[in-house]
Amino acid sequence: MLMRGNFKSAASVAGMAIALAYGPTAALAQQASPATASPEETHAPEAHAADAHAPDESQAIIVTGLRKSLADAVGIKRNTQGVVDAITSEDIGKMPDTNLAESIQRIPGVSIDRANNEGSRVTVRGFGPEFNLVTLNGRSMPGSGTGGTRSFDFANISADGVSGIEVFKTGRADVASGGIGSTIDIHTARPFDHNGLRASAQIKGTDDTSRSGFHVTPEFSGLISDTFADDRIGVLLNGSYSERDSQTQSAYTRGWLNLGEADLGSATITNNSTNPLGHVWAPQDANWAVENHHRTRFNGQAVLQFKPTDTIVGTVDYTYALYKDHALKNSFGAWFGYGGALTSATIDPHGTITNLVDAGSDLSYTGTDDKQRNELSSLGGNVKWQALDNLTVVADAHHSVNTSTDESQFYIVGQDQNYSINKIFDSTKTSIPTTTWTFQSPHNVNNLDTSLITPLFGQHNFNRQRTSINEAKLETEWRNSSDSGLHAIKVGVNYKQTKTAFTVYNSGNISNGYYDPRLDGALPSSLFTKVSSSTLLNGMSGGGSGILVPYFYSFNPFAVSQALAGLPNYNGTGPAPAYPSGYGYGATPATDNLIKERTFSAYLQMQFDTEFNGMRFKAQAGVRYEHTSVTSASLQNTPVSVTWNNPTEFQTQFLPGSQTYTAGSSYNNFLPAIDASLQITRRLTARASYSSTITRSDLNSLVSTQVVNANPHAGNRTISSGNPALLPYTSQNFDVSLEYYVKNNSYFSVNYFVKQVSNFITQTTSNVTIPGLTDASAGAIAQRATAEVLAAGQQASPQNIFAQMMLDTGQQSFVGQPNDPLLTWQLTKPSNGPTVNIHGFEFAGQYVFGDTGFGLQANVSLPAGGAHYDNNNILEQFALPGLSKSYNIVGFYEKHGFQTRIAWNHRGAFLAAISQPLYANQPTYTAAYGQLDASASYDINRHATVFVDAVNILGASQNQYGRYTNQFLYAAKGYGRYQVGVRVKL
Numbered sequence: 001m002l003m004r005g006n007f008k009s010a011a012s013v014a015g016m017a018i019a020l021a022y023g024p025t026a027a028l029a030q031q032a033s034p035a036t037a038s039p040e041e042t043h044a045p046e047a048h049a050a051d052a053h054a055p056d057e058s059q060a061i062i063v064t065g066l067r068k069s070l071a072d073a074v075g076i077k078r079n080t081q082g083v084v085d086a087i088t089s090e091d092i093g094k095m096p097d098t099n100l101a102e103s104i105q106r107i108p109g110v111s112i113d114r115a116n117n118e119g120s121r122v123t124v125r126g127f128g129p130e131f132n133l134v135t136l137n138g139r140s141m142p143g144s145g146t147g148g149t150r151s152f153d154f155a156n157i158s159a160d161g162v163s164g165i166e167v168f169k170t171g172r173a174d175v176a177s178g179g180i181g182s183t184i185d186i187h188t189a190r191p192f193d194h195n196g197l198r199a200s201a202q203i204k205g206t207d208d209t210s211r212s213g214f215h216v217t218p219e220f221s222g223l224i225s226d227t228f229a230d231d232r233i234g235v236l237l238n239g240s241y242s243e244r245d246s247q248t249q250s251a252y253t254r255g256w257l258n259l260g261e262a263d264l265g266s267a268t269i270t271n272n273s274t275n276p277l278g279h280v281w282a283p284q285d286a287n288w289a290v291e292n293h294h295r296t297r298f299n300g301q302a303v304l305q306f307k308p309t310d311t312i313v314g315t316v317d318y319t320y321a322l323y324k325d326h327a328l329k330n331s332f333g334a335w336f337g338y339g340g341a342l343t344s345a346t347i348d349p350h351g352t353i354t355n356l357v358d359a360g361s362d363l364s365y366t367g368t369d370d371k372q373r374n375e376l377s378s379l380g381g382n383v384k385w386q387a388l389d390n391l392t393v394v395a396d397a398h399h400s401v402n403t404s405t406d407e408s409q410f411y412i413v414g415q416d417q418n419y420s421i422n423k424i425f426d427s428t429k430t431s432i433p434t435t436t437w438t439f440q441s442p443h444n445v446n447n448l449d450t451s452l453i454t455p456l457f458g459q460h461n462f463n464r465q466r467t468s469i470n471e472a473k474l475e476t477e478w479r480n481s482s483d484s485g486l487h488a489i490k491v492g493v494n495y496k497q498t499k500t501a502f503t504v505y506n507s508g509n510i511s512n513g514y515y516d517p518r519l520d521g522a523l524p525s526s527l528f529t530k531v532s533s534s535t536l537l538n539g540m541s542g543g544g545s546g547i548l549v550p551y552f553y554s555f556n557p558f559a560v561s562q563a564l565a566g567l568p569n570y571n572g573t574g575p576a577p578a579y580p581s582g583y584g585y586g587a588t589p590a591t592d593n594l595i596k597e598r599t600f601s602a603y604l605q606m607q608f609d610t611e612f613n614g615m616r617f618k619a620q621a622g623v624r625y626e627h628t629s630v631t632s633a634s635l636q637n638t639p640v641s642v643t644w645n646n647p648t649e650f651q652t653q654f655l656p657g658s659q660t661y662t663a664g665s666s667y668n669n670f671l672p673a674i675d676a677s678l679q680i681t682r683r684l685t686a687r688a689s690y691s692s693t694i695t696r697s698d699l700n701s702l703v704s705t706q707v708v709n710a711n712p713h714a715g716n717r718t719i720s721s722g723n724p725a726l727l728p729y730t731s732q733n734f735d736v737s738l739e740y741y742v743k744n745n746s747y748f749s750v751n752y753f754v755k756q757v758s759n760f761i762t763q764t765t766s767n768v769t770i771p772g773l774t775d776a777s778a779g780a781i782a783q784r785a786t787a788e789v790l791a792a793g794q795q796a797s798p799q800n801i802f803a804q805m806m807l808d809t810g811q812q813s814f815v816g817q818p819n820d821p822l823l824t825w826q827l828t829k830p831s832n833g834p835t836v837n838i839h840g841f842e843f844a845g846q847y848v849f850g851d852t853g854f855g856l857q858a859n860v861s862l863p864a865g866g867a868h869y870d871n872n873n874i875l876e877q878f879a880l881p882g883l884s885k886s887y888n889i890v891g892f893y894e895k896h897g898f899q900t901r902i903a904w905n906h907r908g909a910f911l912a913a914i915s916q917p918l919y920a921n922q923p924t925y926t927a928a929y930g931q932l933d934a935s936a937s938y939d940i941n942r943h944a945t946v947f948v949d950a951v952n953i954l955g956a957s958q959n960q961y962g963r964y965t966n967q968f969l970y971a972a973k974g975y976g977r978y979q980v981g982v983r984v985k986l
Contacts, residue, residue, distance in 0.1 A: 130151050173603040239301075270346040277872060279351045287331050391477070392477045422438045453528070490604070527555050531551060593633070595630070605622030689733070697727075745848045752839070762830070769825065771822075778821045927959040948980050
């Protein structure tokens with residue numbers, strides 16, 4: 001294994017960046033300098049048999065720049081143990097892509113999710129963000145986001161301050177656990193990477209073409225590093241600031257519901273369905289939206305290194321990242337009522353309604369103001385001591401905190417439904433379905449003004465998550481100075497404590513009534529802006545002029561709420577409330593959870609390097625033991641009784657306020673790992689790896705509380721619960737590969753992998769009782785009333801029994817008594833369940849065309865397996881979202897100071913989720929997506945470079961659908977993003 005501590009520095013490999021930046025180079029097991037031989041490279045086994053298969057370096061032509069970086073990258077790939085892919089900066093302070101996720105997607109088996117036309121989270125070998133652990137300089141990083149997420153969003157970190165990224169696809173004993181998809185380690189620069197003064201700075205201007213006109217936002221970054229006192233003290237400062245203004249135009253349906261016979265009512269139905277189970281699927285709504293984003297991002301890092309003796313190096317570093325996104329969204333759309341409102345419909349062979357006419361209801365407008373904020377800080381210290389010539393001791397500790405907040409408010413208004421006749425939906429002619437309205441004369445969809453706009457309701461929500469990690473590690477490595485096959489032994493211990501608190505505040509509906517005709521036109525017309533829809537989603541099928549509603553009204557939700565605060569509410573008893581200022585408005589949190597995890601780890605790892613039948617054989621074997629304890633504390637409303645209020649309605653009574661409920665569990669894991677490589681010939685190397693890895697459950701599933709249904713009528717006596725005793729997902733990973741090296745900077749490889757993953761989480765339902773919650777409808781009073789009803793010759797219906805009980809007792813409602821039978825509830829909770837097998841091939845290649853300056857890189861990932869989602873099954877089922885095929889092709893040229901790249905990334909269609917926004921048991925598929933990026937630069941001299949970056953040149957758009965491709969869910973128009981800048985360095 002190539003260890004960072006055995007090489008001069010991470011920045012020594014800056015020349016390898018072009019080879020690794022976009023390409024599928026499974027290299028860089030640790031940051032290393034190929035120019036400096038490590039003890040591993042000079043070890044005795046290489047001095048005899050292995051040398052017979054090594055390239056003849058005495059005949060090599062010494063080159064620099066791109067060709068040298070390609071040769072260095074191949075050299076590291078050949079000496080890496082296990083399956084590790086990497087990307088490094090091309091030079092100090094210069095990553096190849098403007099976004100880290102967009103860089104990582106060039107690696108075989110890695111796909112990304114995009115938000116607002118920018119890469120955000122990664123999927124590796126079919127396993128999504130929650131299955132991939134992100135570390136910073138080997139340290140675990142807290143997740144960013146609200147709602148109990150563990151996953152890290154790469155949009156929070158600027159690419160300019162990163163020196164390299166490693167993606168570990170198989171486990172190793174000395175690598176932190178937590179990612180069955182991968183462990184992704186982000187490296188930042190250190191002052192001892194280079195002696196003396198090093199500095200770089202760059203300024204960029206970004207034009208996001210999603211905004212109309214020429215609208216440029218700034219981006220600045222700079223890095224300065226210097227060493228003093230005979231290179232025994234080093235200081236590095238790095239910072240970046242960027243703004244981005246962008247717009248998302250979208251159309252969406254929030255879900256497809258399964259209609260029953262009653263939902264079709266007496267409508268005229270043209271039924272072409274051949275669906276074997278007779279299902280009928282219908283859109284719940286249809287919407288169009290414009291969302292304007294203003295994003296700011298600030299990253300900074302300060303590093304102090306000191307070398308008091310020749311054998312001790314200390315490092316203290318602080319990293320800070322602040323990400324803010326302010327989004328103003330305005331949308332318009334329809335809600336379909338079905339039942340008696342449905343006039344006519346046509347059903348296709350799959351059972352999908354492709355057009356319909358729905359009577360009445362509104363054309364609604366929604367204004368949303370959303371503010372997201374992620375703040376990360378990490379303070380760490382590291383001491384490396386060369387205790388003996390062949391013994392190294394490393395101690396490392398850090399405290400890292402991420403705080404994420406999401407504050408949103410929205411208000412909905414609508415054109416008065418009393419004037420609406422019909423809504424017409426049609427998905428047969430365009431990819432994005434069309435919807436229009438007919439209104440009572442003289443009103444029509446082309447002349448609607450603000451005089452008929454009626455307020456509906458709004459909400460104010462605030463979500464907060466704070467995750468802190470305290471982690472300490474002690475590691476020692478002994479290297480064998482003899483010629484035996486045992487090369488090195490590493491042992492280490494690690495302790496990590498993670499605390500995640502996530503809270504949700506909700507104002508509830510802030511309402512002036514639902515279509516109160518007294519409020520028609522009550523809102524000043526100055527609050528609304530008339531917006532043409534003709535440019536919305538222009539160029540997409542069903543967008544632009546294909547939108548049958550020619551304009552809509554946008555507005556600020558807070559301004560509308562304030563204007564409504566003085567108006568009478570729906571019952572005329574007083575003014576409606578306005579939005580509270582800020583989230584701390586005295587409301588009890590809707591949810592308040594705290595999850596604590598403590599993990600102790602110990603590991604042993606050995607390296608071997610020897611000869612087998614004249615071929616160099618290397619192996620690395622180890623085992624990691626982990627003990628994890630989990631404590632979950634959450635607010636819970638404690639039920640004390642159930643009241644029977646009328647023949648069909650029951651109500652659960654709770655203790656006043658909320659109580660904290662705490663539960664916990666613990667588990668142990670043994671995680672073996674072994675990697676082996678055999679240099680069969682001078683050009684051909686074979687590898688094999690086995691490892692066991694884990695990913696811990698999502699935090700929401702670990703919540704300890706039970707939520708008891710407040711209205712438990714017969715058939716609806718339900719309890720939902722988390723499960724702090726969940727075991728982690730466990731994956732058994734197998735990899736085999738062949739690598740053929742055409743020359744020192746060109747190769748081809750094929751890798752086959754298998755992942756057998758167990759302990760997937762499913763929802764299970766069981767019947768339970770709760771002490772004290774008795775059933776008055778089955779108690780002594782009810783039994784007496786039942787006998788009396790039957791004696792009177794009446795049917796023993798709930799209505800008759802309840803009426804007799806009132807006559808007998810004079811009460812209007814009944815509470816279960818201590819001797820009454822306990823109510824039976826259906827408890828739904830997460831539990832560990834099925835095992836899933838994923839397997840697939842990864843092909844990668846890199847070729848440099850002699851001294852022409854041209855080169856080509858390509859990779860293909862073909863995962864398969866997993867749990868298949870059956871689109872004809874409406875019951876709850878298990879499936880693995882995210883599994884998709886992908887490929888990358890990158891062409892490049894570098895010569896005479898010019899550098900150009902053009903890259904095509906393609907991801908096939910895949911199951912994105914087993915839910916839709918409004919329905920938990922309906923699938924969401926993402927259509928195939930391909931994106932073209934390019935960059936070019938010119939070195940004015942060795943100190944200054946001008947460059948241009950182009951992202952999504954072809955304006956690729958995102959599309960999602962439901963069970964079938966004509967069950968439209970989402971479409972967002974894609975736009976190009978262009979950057980022009982200048983970079984200078986010392």
